[in-house]
Amino acid sequence: MAERILDVQNLKIDFHTYAGEVKAIRDVSFHLDRGETLAIVGESGSGKSVTTKSLMGLLANNAKVKGGRVMFHGDDILQYSEKKMQTIRGKDIAMIFQDPMTSLDPTMKIGRQIAEPLMKHKHVDKKKALEQAVEMLRLVGIVNPEERVNDYPHQFSGGQRQRIVIAIALICYPEILIADEPTTALDVTIQAQILDLMKELQQKIETSIIFITHDLGVVAGMADRVAVMYAGEILEYGTVDEIFYNPQHPYTWGLLNSMPTLDSKHLESIPGTPPDLLDPPKGDPFAPRNPYAMKIDTEKKAPFFKVSETHYASTWLLAPGAPKVTPPAEIQRRQKIYAKLKSGELSRTDVANLAE
Template identity: 65%
Template sequence: MSKLLEVKDLKVSFNTYNGEVQAVRGVSFDLNKGETLAIVGESGSGKSVTSMALMQLLASAGFIKDGQILLEGEDLVKKSNKEMQKIRGKDISMVFQDPMSSLNPTMKIGNQIMEGLIKHQNMSRDQAKKRALELLHQVGIPQPEVRINQYPHQFSGGMRQRVVIAIALACNPKVLIADEPTTALDVTIQAQILELMKDIQKEIDSAIIFITHDLGVVANVADRVAVMYAGKIVEIGTVDDIFYNPKHPYTWGLLGSMPTLDSTDEELYAIPGSPPDMLKPPVGDAFAPRNEFALEIDTQMEPPMFKVSDTHYAATWLLHEDAPKINPPESVMQRMQGFANTGRKDGDK
């Protein structure tokens, strides 16, 4: 598979009154054409900041401190804001978490879809309107001829999210970033939106970066999964690698804290403690204070990325040849068995 996007040692910080917040601390990953990469982790792990950095949409206090973002070999970090305006929407698009804040409440839906088509595709208004109607139909909006002249407040939450997806897909982007696109939706609508994104991806052959804290969503959406903690990727692999052979204790915690169809009424596992203060990132493994399996070296040295297989890597000293052999906790083993019993088949994606 050809590499479409390469992120190399990306570091993103925010200047605050209290000092520099190191939100992303050396993230590296690749994205292949037609692939879906899910980035998962708790709130504050750096997922959304990473996605915003790819689009050069950081808040005024945020800045890319170091690293490269290569889109088909071109480094986006070196692009000016004017140059990025030509890339956003055309080559990279984004579906945000809250559709209401993504849409202009004073503009008709049709005009908001047509805007990108006129700017990036050089379409006339008549051509853009025809394409907007096609997009509304494509994302499952009933009566698009009527809906195209309505405003965002006249749509339900699920329908608004479909409109946002239509806007993001209008110019057939090479990369689509979906930042928690189903968080504000109920379970039924969530499933519909996820199915819609998979179907459209097949049609336009775009690559997707899917940002989420919900591992349950990941299983049926992604090809590969990157687990983030404290501004770093601590484990990355295929969906099967992460769900059936997790290696990092943080991944164990995430898996152990999610329910499955086989779960009982007993209390779900919760990862103890809270993420570190990124004003002063800890020495060594940032997860060590919350890790019941932490070794002495975890508080002294940051672990490198150990190779588990050609597709699977994890940054934990437990993979060192001299480390004690520790299996995932029983709660995680039960979840892994639950996934095996109920879970993802190869045809699900």
């Protein structure tokens, strides 16, 4: 059994606004095991970043945790004071933010910015901390780190700045690394380098990763497990193979159907827009956009139906007696791949070569 390092239970978060209470996170539960990568995917506004910011104690002032627990080493960190939270933020749980230029201080040399967590959390003196900063820059692939440690953020390219942000997050060797869309602003070549770097560093320092993204193509080569999030809820979760090749929720079908592959002849967008979380829908939040929706979808939220020991989906299509529907052609293609994978006709390497 893998060691459970984080357990999020029934998390609920509201935002107080002039228009009313936005129910941003609605009963979200997931866990993270030591050494694994969990990807949380979904459209913009689905609640991915809010969820992970709650783990860091970085919610906005108008946010209120209305329920749930976040268990880390037996403690509910939602109950921590800000002072106590500062003892684990950056040391035990660290975060890579989406835009490195808003994460880095433009007036401070990057060596000092990397060394700062070591001086604060590990009580390392400035000289030794800067020496370790140089080594971390070398580890993340910055050329001539002895010289570049004295440079400022504007003297680096976008990809280099993202590497520096990763260095800051990893300098204390955290148990959990939260990566909030860390490659969104990068071109495809640099994106691939950053993802390879993160996987390599994960093996070296044995950290667990929560990877936030709306790009399913990124997830394919990065994650062990995937949680699909929509309108503040998790609608489906399973291993990366189960979500990519045997998805069960129509929302997951829509996400995969809109993702380009080598075999794509045309892409299908998901019609409509996400619901207004000032007044969340009663049943399945995806029902208004779901061409397979039944009457019960608008009346009652589906429980999580078990597909396998590791795969669950919240859709009435899996209920006993539910009508059989034909998934989109792209999903059928993926399910055929999954059947061959399960039977041993295809290997995991074969599947990877097929393509996202």
